[in-house]
Amino acid sequence: MIMLGIGFHKAFENRTRxxxxxxxxxxxxxxxxxxxxxxxxxxxxLASHLKALEKEDFIRFxxxxxxxxxxxxxxxxQAGKDAFATHVRALEQLIQAQRSV
Amino acid sequence: MNKNQDYISDIAAIRVMMERTSKFxxxxxxxxxxxxxxxxxxxxxAYQLAGFVPPKTLLTVVDPTExxxxxxxxxxxxxxxFSILTAAYLSQRRAERKGESIRNxxxxxxxxxxxxxxxAGGLLTIILLLQGLAAFAAxxxxxFYGLSLFNASHFTFSELRYLGFLLIILGLSSVLAPRLGLLxxxxxxxLLHIVYGVYIHMKYQR
Numbered sequence: 001m002i003m004l005g006i007g008f009h010k011a012f013e014n015r016t017r018x019x020x021x022x023x024x025x026x027x028x029x030x031x032x033x034x035x036x037x038x039x040x041x042x043x044x045x046l047a048s049h050l051k052a053l054e055k056e057d058f059i060r061f062x063x064x065x066x067x068x069x070x071x072x073x074x075x076x077x078q079a080g081k082d083a084f085a086t087h088v089r090a091l092e093q094l095i096q097a098q099r100s101v
Numbered sequence: 102m103n104k105n106q107d108y109i110s111d112i113a114a115i116r117v118m119m120e121r122t123s124k125f126x127x128x129x130x131x132x133x134x135x136x137x138x139x140x141x142x143x144x145x146x147a148y149q150l151a152g153f154v155p156p157k158t159l160l161t162v163v164d165p166t167e168x169x170x171x172x173x174x175x176x177x178x179x180x181x182x183f184s185i186l187t188a189a190y191l192s193q194r195r196a197e198r199k200g201e202s203i204r205n206x207x208x209x210x211x212x213x214x215x216x217x218x219x220x221a222g223g224l225l226t227i228i229l230l231l232q233g234l235a236a237f238a239a240x241x242x243x244x245f246y247g248l249s250l251f252n253a254s255h256f257t258f259s260e261l262r263y264l265g266f267l268l269i270i271l272g273l274s275s276v277l278a279p280r281l282g283l284l285x286x287x288x289x290x291x292l293l294h295i296v297y298g299v300y301i302h303m304k305y306q307r
Contacts, residue, residue: 018111022118027206030122034206038122088115091108098108 133298
């Protein structure tokens with residue numbers, strides 16, 4: 001049972017961060033406002049979770065101008081993809097293990 | 102056991118978020134039904150009232166200033182406009198009910214991928230129509246619309262792919278029967294839209 005804990009990442013314990021990673025894993029990039037709309041969170045809340053994921057090098061951002069307005073686009077990194085995939089696999093294994101008990 | 106429920110709801114949340122951010126699922130089934138009805142009415146009007154004359158062969162050249170021809174083109178454009186407006190309105194309503202917007206990243210992606218083949222095909226059709234090659238209108242509009250739906254299906258209900266396939270097949274077959282162009286057009290844009298719309302409504306939106 002102890003082995004099953006491997007693969008979980010602390011960064012994904014929070015639902016908003018899990019949501020950010022899910023959204024970015026199926027999109028090439030998403031801007032701040034799109035993420036905010038999908039996750040239904042406040043600016044400050046989203047910004048702090050994005051920063052936390054950035055610190056882990058799971059996501060990266062690019063500042064750009066869209067119709068002359070500043071806009072920040074977020075991308076998932078390879079490290080982020082790997083960590084997220086491992087996390088999802090760990091979740092699935094745990095659920096499997098519980099079911100077969 | 103409580104912990105396990107957390108994992109299950111984590112997995113569920115991941116799935117929901119992946120789908121919501123990559124697919125535009127507010128596309129209304131009723132919009133398909135309405136578009137189909139407009140197309141059937143349009144085809145009927147063109148056939149009965151506008152004096153639509155089926156081209157004898159694929160290469161029959163008609164006079165592009167002839168009234169029957171102009172009326173038929175005008176009806177087709179009206180059908181297109183009404184269909185787009187209805188789809189936008191009904192999808193907006195669906196999205197609002199779910200607290201979402203129809204102008205989100207997945208709808209923009211869908212429209213981008215949809216419009217490229219559609220505009221290319223539309224321009225080609227217009228160029229040929231201006232030269233009086235009326236028989237190409239039905240096959241080309243069916244074919245390019247089918248391609249654009251096939252593209253769009255990556256960003257919305259995957260069933261849209263089958264509608265795209267069927268339209269492509271209809272478009273290609275109608276090249277072989279230029280006299281039946283209007284009939285093929287009515288089946289593709291009318292009947293298939295209605296069947297698809299009802300299916301989506303029953304399956305996802307009831």
